[in-house]
Each structure stands twice: as structure tokens, then as C-alpha cells.
Amino acid sequence: MPTLTGTLSYIKNFIQDRDVAAITPSSSFLVERVCKWIDFSESATIVEYGPGNGVFGEYILDHMTDDSTLILIEGNGDFVDDLEEKTADDPRVVVVEGLAQNVKDILAEQGIDEVGYILSGIPFSFLDDEEQEALLERTHDVLADDGKFLVYQNYNHLEEPLRQHFSEVTKEREFRNIPPTMRAYEACK
Numbered sequence: 279m280p281t282l283t284g285t286l287s288y289i290k291n292f293i294q295d296r297d298v299a300a301i302t303p304s305s306s307f308l309v310e311r312v313c314k315w316i317d318f319s320e321s322a323t324i325v326e327y328g329p330g331n332g333v334f335g336e337y338i339l340d341h342m343t344d345d346s347t348l349i350l351i352e353g354n355g356d357f358v359d360d361l362e363e364k365t366a367d368d369p370r371v372v373v374v375e376g377l378a379q380n381v382k383d384i385l386a387e388q389g390i391d392e393v394g395y396i397l398s399g400i401p402f403s404f405l406d407d408e409e410q411e412a413l414l415e416r417t418h419d420v421l422a423d424d425g426k427f428l429v430y431q432n433y434n435h436l437e438e439p440l441r442q443h444f445s446e447v448t449k450e451r452e453f454r455n456i457p458p459t460m461r462a463y464e465a466c467k
């Protein structure tokens with residue numbers, strides 16, 4: 279279950295910033311359901327769009343190899359401060375205050391041209407069709423040929439666009455989460 283401090287920081291940021299789009303972090307059940315699609319035995323560059331207070335990041339850092347890299351791209355300044363504090367001692371992590379839409383420039387600044395995995399819980403439904411399309415295209419472009427886009431969303435609106443951009447898409451439901459309407463997708467390039 280999410281901690282009380284985690285939930286309180288979500289509620290505060292949710293009130294001030296519509297893009298936060300949740301009143302509590304994802305459950306450990308959802309985190310495990312999504313992260314089982316990552317091969318942690320291999321060195322990898324992993325990007326997360328919208329890490330919030332870092333529940334996915336914490337799990338990924340516990341499992342990824344010492345020579346892997348985790349790039350956290352978060353639009354909310356309060357969450358960025360929190361993530362920087364939590365990961366300050368881990369040289370495998372790069373925290374970026376910015377938008378997922380700028381993923382190409384953000385990776386170029388890090389000298390990275392392709393990555394193995396991109397996770398995302400940002401509210402795609404807040405983007406108009408053109409913005410969604412552009413973000414899916416950019417995401418597809420920066421993934422390696424065997425890369426995966428791992429997405430979780432409240433509703434099923436992303437399934438069709440994912441199927442149009444990616445060669446293979448697996449969908450699962452996770453009810454043990456707030457809200458209990460979560461869909462998780464493994465989209466392979």
C-alpha cells in the first residue's frame with residue numbers, strides 16, 4: 279500500500295497541477311505487473327515518463343544491474359525535488375525536470391540515442407490526438423529495435439494507437455490499485 283506521506287504529497291500536487299492526475303501513487307501490484315516485462319538480467323537504459331514520487335523507480339533500482347541507467351522525466355517541480363533527494367546517492371539515476379514530449383532532446387543532452395525501455399503513467403488522455411500521435415512516434419523512434427514501451431492507463435483509449443505504432447501489444451488489467459481500472463500494456467517495437 280502507498281505510504282501516508284506519499285499519498286499526502288500526491289493530494290497536494292494533484293490540487294495544484296492537473297497533470298499529476300492521481301491522488302495516490304501506483305500500488306506495488308501495478309508496479310510488479312508492469313516491471314515483469316523488463317529483463318533485469320541485462321544492462322539497459324530505462325526511461326520513465328512521469329515518475330511522480332518514484333514508486334516504479336524504486337523497484338527498478340532494486341532490480342536493475344549496476345551498469346544500467348534510469349532516466350526519470352518529470353514535469354512537476356515538487357516531485358522532481360523529491361526524486362532528486364531520494365536518488366542523490368545513486369549514480370545510475372538521472373532526474374530531469376521536463377516533459378515526456380521532449381524525450382529526444384533530453385536523451386540527446388545525455389548523449390543517448392536509443393533506449394531499451396520506456397515506462398509511462400502520464401495522462402495521455404489530457405493530450406489532444408495530434409500530441410498523442412507525436413509522443414507515440416517520438417517514443418517509438420528512441421527505442422532500440424528490441425525496445426519496449428510499457429504503459430499503464432486508467433482507460434483503454436491507448437490500445438488502438440499503441441497497436442498502430444508497435445508491432446506487438448499485450449494488455450493486462452490490475453484491479454489492486456487506486457483507481458482499480460488500470461490497464462497495463464507491453465508494446466514491443
Ligand SMILES: C[S@@+](CC[C@H](N)C(=O)[O-])C[C@H]1O[C@@H](n2cnc3c(N)ncnc32)[C@H](O)[C@@H]1O
Nearest residue numbers: 297298300303304328329330353354377378399
Ligand atoms: C498518474 S501520475 C503517475 C505517477 C507515478 N508514475 C505512479 O505510478 O505513481 C502521473 C505523473 O506524470 C507527471 N506528468 C504528467 N504529464 C507529464 C508529461 N507530459 N511529462 C512528464 N511528466 C508528466 C505528473 O506530474 C505525475 O507525476
